[in-house]
Amino acid sequence: MKENREAIIQLINATIGYGDLTVVNHVDMVVYQGETKVILGPSGVGKSTILKAILGLIKPTTGEIRIHRENIVPYQERELVRIRSQMAMVFQHGALFDSMTVGENVSYRLRELEMTTPDKIDQRVDEVLNFVGLRGARKLKPAQLSGGMRKRVAIARGLAPDPEVFLFDEPTVGLDPINHFNIEQLMLKLKKTQRATMLIVTHDVESALRLADSIVILHEGQFIFDGTPTALKENQDMRVKAFLDPEKFATARE
Amino acid sequence: MDRLKIGLVRTPLYYFYLFLCELGAIARFTGTALKSAILPPYRRSITRRQMDAIGVGSLPIVTLTGLFMGLVLALQSIVELRNIGATAYIGRAIGTTVIRELGPVLSSMMVAARAGSAISAELASMTIGEQIDALRAEGSDPVEKLVEPRLIACLIMMPVLTLICDMVAFIGGWLVACTVIQISSFFYWDSVLEVLTPAFVWGGAIKALAFGFVIGVVSCYSGMKTSFGSSGVGEATTRAVVISSISILALDFLITKIFIVTWW
Known part of the structure; x- marks a missing residue:
């Protein structure tokens, strides 16, 4: 069934790192149109690095990254701007521009x-702020927002140009349970109403199981699992089990 | 190449290799920033805001620097000129020293400490908060958006601030000359104006322009190349001020030598 859908993002034998440090080693991954894929893994294994490479912010040392079948690795900044215009990235802490208001950020x-007229931009800002439940926050500065609100503004900023692909970097990290729930609901709403293709990076297993159509697990620079949430629960790989339920795994070893 | 790097680790040659890499990165950054500053589109409104922050914001500190520089220079000059009975030349002594050397150098050092550190800290915070990555993700070029306006503002405002610093220093010198050795105001200003030749004035302005360029490039580079971590902002700021100050002094020597040989 998957083969009939268009592959939007493809990592082919990609090795990604910073300078001499290799973070992700010869990995392959496909995200299909309309799919919500989650990259699961403990903190610091290089999940966010993969998102940055997909956006063209860093280049892989080997392999290919394809967006709509175009290999973006050799692209210069100007060509990457065109590729990025199809995507929206929601950064871990929002990465809102401090000097601008919420409306200006969005x-x-x-x-x-210059994607549309100023009137239509105003209208679109109201629309997306309404979508994320922040109708009255247009004139506020990022410093006046809570962590959850910042994340929602970041989602609104991503949503405004109506992109084809959403990249989420740890969308629920550091949030209280209520904001955690709200952001997750917002992502489910995005999935249902916008039919967006989403690639989510997280270490939150429960959240991943609720959101994902398919999941990959990153372990020591390699994907050790790629499949559906159901297949993940049934997987017998000890490394996968150790990540999903570290407490039970530790008890079993004793 | 990797094998070569592994073989050189922790040897002086390896550090020299790293130094060359860093130099190359700065040269590339400078080239990109210059290209962006010269070619359109020009970010006029952001540049105006930066001119206000860098230029108008630095005015009090530059004015005070100029005033005390003039006062001290006059006091020191009086002591030396009295020994040779040439106190009448105090305006000339202050004029030459300020317009050619102290004005551009001291005002640039003050701008590096005040505005350069602020630029570096702001860009470092943006780097750590992933705002630079966000800018790129949103389709903007951070060099065009952040570096270009700051560099142009430094280039425009530094000569203006230097000129103001020079003027205030002359006034400081005049206050001391009039009160300590009771020289006539007319004689003092006439003596100052004698050394304000186009060669000296333009020479000072060119120095200020060069120092402004150094402050802009070093501060922006330092801020945008910040390593992650909360200490990164502090390190970037310190690095920006130290490298700017040393570069200004070294460049001053080089420009002075060139001017003496060719122009002054």
């Missing part, structure tokens, strides 16, 4: 790339 790409 409308940033629309204004910068």
Whole structure:
């Protein structure tokens, strides 16, 4: 069934790192159109690095990264801007521009790339702020927002230009249970109403199982699992089991 | 190449290799920043805001620097000139020293300490908070958006601030000259104006322009190349001020030598 869908993001034998440090070693991954894929793994294994490579912010040392079958690895910044315009990235801590208001943050790409008229930009900002439940926050500065609100503004910023692909970097990390629930609901709403292709990086297993159509697990620079949430629960690989239920695994070893 | 690098680890040659890599990175960054500053589009409104922050914001500290520089220079000059009975030349002594050397150098050092550190800290915070990555993800070029306006603002405001610093230093010198050795105001200003030749004035302005360029490039580079971690902002700021200050002094020597040989 999967083969009939278009592959939006492909990692082919990709090795990614920073300088001499290799973080992800010869990995392959496919994200299909309309799919919600989750990259699971403990903190610091290089999950966010994969997202940055997909956006073209860092280049892999070997292999290919394809967006809509185009290998973006040799692309210069100008060509990457075109590729990035199809994607929205929600950074771990929002990465909102401190010097701008919420409204300016949300409308940033629309204004910068002159995607539509000022009137329509205003209308779109209201629409997406309404979607994320922050109708009255337009004139606030990022410093005046809570962690959960910052994440929601970041989602609104991503949503404003109506991108095809959403990349989420640890969307629920550091949030209280209520904000955690709200952000997760927002992502489910995004999945259902926008039919967006989503690639989510997280270490939150429960959240991943609720959101994902398919899951990959990153362990020591390699994907050790790639399949559906159901297949993940039934997987017998000790490394996968250790990640999913570390307490039970530790008890079993004793 | 990797094998070569492994073979050189922790040897002086390896550190020299790292130094060359860093130099190459700075040269590439400078080239990109210059290209962005010269070619359109120009970010006029952001540049104006930066001119206000760098130029108008640095005005009080540069004015005070100029004033005390003039006062001290006059006091020191009086002591030496009295020995040779040439106190009448105090305006000339202050004029030459300020316009050619102390004005551009001291005002640039003050701008490096105040505005350069602020630029570096701001960009370092943005780097650590992933705002630079976010800018790129949103389709902007961080060099065009952040570096270009700051560099242009430094280039425009540094000569202006230097000129103001020079003027205030002359006034400081005049205050001391009039009160300590009771020289006439007309005589003092006439003596100062004698050394304000186009060669000296333009020479000072060119120095200020060069120092402004150094402050802009070093501060932006330092801020944008910050390593992750909370201490990164502090390190970037310190690095920006230290490298800017040393570069200004070294560049001053080089420009002075060139001017003496060719122009002054």
